[in-house]
Amino acid sequence: MPAPKKGLLTRFLLLELLKGMWLTLRYTFRPKVTVQYPLEREAVHPNYRGILRVDESLCIACYLCEKICPDNCIHLDGERGYGKGKGGKYATYFYIDHARCLFCGLCEEVCPVDSIYHSNEFEAAVYNRADSIHDLKILHSGHNIVHYER
């Protein structure tokens, strides 16, 4: 393809280069897109699938989440009883291994009582792999998230 014909003046005065420089100069004074992460956090979308949480008081230990989980990262057991101030089943133990979880959201969809849900937390890094396995207490009240400030 032949180069488009340019006028002598355009070529000699490097007008196109000046146009490019004008563009970068305008961008110099535009607002910046960088988010200074530990100091400022962008709000995640409400539908964001973050770290799994379980509302202990709602769970009826139906095992549906354990069954549907493609990664087998949910383990729970329950028993019938009235210890929690209500009739029916309740979970005796509940483990979710976040190191295995793929955050697909199937457990949240399948839960009949909306007990298990994805929170908006995303800072799940741990030093010890065992720390990524959350038990019922952590799942209910949230794990200790380190909010780095500097």
Next chain:
Amino acid sequence: MSDFTIINVLIPAAQIGVILGILGLAIGYIVLAERKILAFMQSRLGPMRVGPHGLLQPIADTIKLLFKEDIIPGGVDRFIFRISPIIVVVAAFTTLTLVPWARGTTLFGYQIPGAIADVNVGILLILGIGGLTTYGVILAGWSSNSKYPLLGALRAAAQMVSYEIALTFAVLSGLMVAGTLSMVGIVEAQRDMGVWFVFLQPVAWGIFTISMVAETNRPPFDMPEAESELVGGFFTEYSGMRWSLFFLGEYTAMIVMSAVNITIFWGGWMRPFPNVEALAFLDIVPPVAWFLFKLTSWIFFYIWIRGTFPRYRYDQLMNLGWKSLIPLSIANLLITGLVMILLS
């Protein structure tokens, strides 16, 4: 103390101390300014973590570079590997002495020149000594005994030699109008004629500006470095303090080339339109401030074009140099001579 000692030793020593002291800090902050401005042009923030808005970043960088391990790879030519960064830095610093920063003044009865050394062939010395940096670059690339540095060195040799021709012809056009080779003399010639030479020699100025970017290995003409092609170009094998010497040399060369541009084409330390009486109120600003303002603008220009233009391909670079700039500069030289003969 005799007058001779004071004039020839003390005053230059003091000037050298002041300029080197300021320069060391200034170069660090030019690097920071470069990172910041480039970031702004790309809608980023740049360094923000060390000090408010990253203002202490240069100091942190300097400390890091000073304490870094001094690695000399196996198989290099040790002697040449060691001296080549020194050649670059010495050549760059020597040219600094010839830059006229301000109008000469009198202090305690002693004449203090604006430049450390006002030599009557100043501009030739700058071009000559500045040309020595090429040797440092070529030797660094050769002695590294590695393919990328060698390629970088070869590119440096070809590029710097070809652009030096256009650069010198452009300078020559300015010198013909000025009628002197002294850096201070060139500024005084502009004062006497009452006009900056950029208005008399716009073409020469354009050629000089393009060539000076190529001459200092700056983007878009940074073929000898070309991170994306040659890793680090001629200083791929260097690290720590030796590497930072190359950096120091490059930025000093930037400052010197900008200073030459200002001296020849932009009236040195003078205010704009030095012959217009109506603008005399601008004389409140001291000459050195005018010079530094112009210098800062040129450094910004360097950064600006780095943020704007993509790197030239190697053959395009050579085409531009040999097929456009050199013929244009020779034609400009001939026309300048012709006009001067006709006018006289």
